[in-house]
Amino acid sequence: MATKPAYVMVVTPHPDDAEYGVAGTVARWTAEGKEIIYVVCTSGDKGTSDPNMKPEEIAKIREQEQLAAAKLLGVREVIFLRHPDQTLEDTPEFRKELVRLIRMYRPEIVVTADPYRRYIWHRDHRITGRVTLDAVFPFARDHLSYPDLLDEGLQPHKVREVLLWASEDPNYRSDVTDTFDIKIAALRCHKSQIGRVPASALEKWMRDRQEEMAEGEDFELAEAFHREEILW
16 A cells, blocks of 8 residues: 655745745655645735836736746645735634645644744734644644534644744754755745845855754754644
8 A cells, every 4th residue: 555645734924935944845855755735825915126016916926936936846736825915914714724724635744934033023924823833733633623614524633743934943953955956946936036136146145044054963054943743
């Protein structure tokens, strides 16, 4: 009997955030046979400095950029929730969207932005991380949370672990030495966001960052996360 592949769900506030935070690890996971699902919470429709660009235009561009990056990384599926940029709130409705997807795909690992980064942090990142954590525990696990989901055939699911990128309290480092180049290539798919940055400058900045994250490890480059194993 074939072994069922392990699922990982990456919940990202905007198109391109996952490429900064976890793309090197995603590339390694897909090479290992894991199935990766991206959930993109907002359209990133305010992510432009061009005064002539309409929100609906940049949203379409950014979706295509995200699809291109995901294809390069071997991501199985990209789900766009299409909330407007800069409008995410901690609501039962948003949480239910994520609970539904967790119960549908039943990931072993969920990856998202750390909501507890202090001081200057994009509100959409903070809200995405907080709502994702709540969706994972306890709402996706408990059958009496959103009981109407049971009528859709979506049974409770217990996520095994959570990884939070951009954490000020990292306790887990993932070796991305062999997948750094594909991480950079995936980032370059987001031309609307990094198009003015020289390729060499982007690569140097990211390499310096990944070297710093790998300090003390026996590998050269790392992505760092706060990791929580869910025991209950």
